[in-house]
Amino acid sequence: MNEDGAPESLVSLIGQLVEPPLPAPVPLTPQTWGWAVLLVLVLALAACGLWRWARAYHANAYRREALGALAQAGTTAELAVILRRAALAGFPREDVASLTGTAWIAFLDRTGRRAFPQAAGAELRRAPYRDEAAAPSPELRAAAAHWLRAHRVTMAREARA
Numbered sequence: 001m002n003e004d005g006a007p008e009s010l011v012s013l014i015g016q017l018v019e020p021p022l023p024a025p026v027p028l029t030p031q032t033w034g035w036a037v038l039l040v041l042v043l044a045l046a047a048c049g050l051w052r053w054a055r056a057y058h059a060n061a062y063r064r065e066a067l068g069a070l071a072q073a074g075t076t077a078e079l080a081v082i083l084r085r086a087a088l089a090g091f092p093r094e095d096v097a098s099l100t101g102t103a104w105i106a107f108l109d110r111t112g113r114r115a116f117p118q119a120a121g122a123e124l125r126r127a128p129y130r131d132e133a134a135a136p137s138p139e140l141r142a143a144a145a146h147w148l149r150a151h152r153v154t155m156a157r158e159a160r161a
Contacts, residue, residue, distance in 0.1 A: 059153075062089035066148050076127040076136040083108070083124070083144055090153045101125055113150040117143050 030036060066086040073079045087096045087107070099107050105121035120143035123136070136144075 062086055063148055067145065070141070070145055070148065073141075074135060075132060076123065076130060076134050076140065077132055079136045079140065079144055080124055080127045083147070086148055087111075087151075090151065108147055108151075111151045112147045113152065114146070116147060120144075 030039075063086065066082050066089075069082050070079065073082055084096075091111070096107065102125070105116055105125060108116040108121070117139060120137070120140040123140045127134075
């Protein structure tokens with residue numbers, strides 16, 4: 001009942017409603033220390049990943065240089081020199097410098113992700129005895145490029161880098 005004694009109507013009750021106050025804005029910053037720890041952990045992992053990527057990029061500079069030189073190599077002798085220089089850059093000198101003939105091809109087999117093709121290996125072994133202007137076969141060029149991209153470097157090299 002209202003002041004006049006008449007029953008209250010729904011319309012009169014709606015007219016008496018007051019707008020509720022707006023809630024406080026929700027902060028966008030984390031409110032607990034756990035989120036701060038997670039942020040620090042994520043930043044530390046990102047920095048570690050970036051450092052490892054930069055280290056690997058720097059350590060593989062000799063591969064990129066050798067692949068560029070391989071694209072320019074016009075003779076089998078040049079290709080053999082590129083492979084030898086890349087091996088010397090990636091592996092300890094005492095393990096690579098003295099290798100010749102079948103021992104050199106066995107080294108390429110052992111350190112590559114797949115076996116060095118026999119025909120390409122035979123062509124590489126004959127390179128010093130062939131005409132200096134002889135162009136490498138496409139199979140030898142492809143095998144050399146694959147070895148340059150995929151060979152596994154020893155732990156001693158990784159420790160030096």
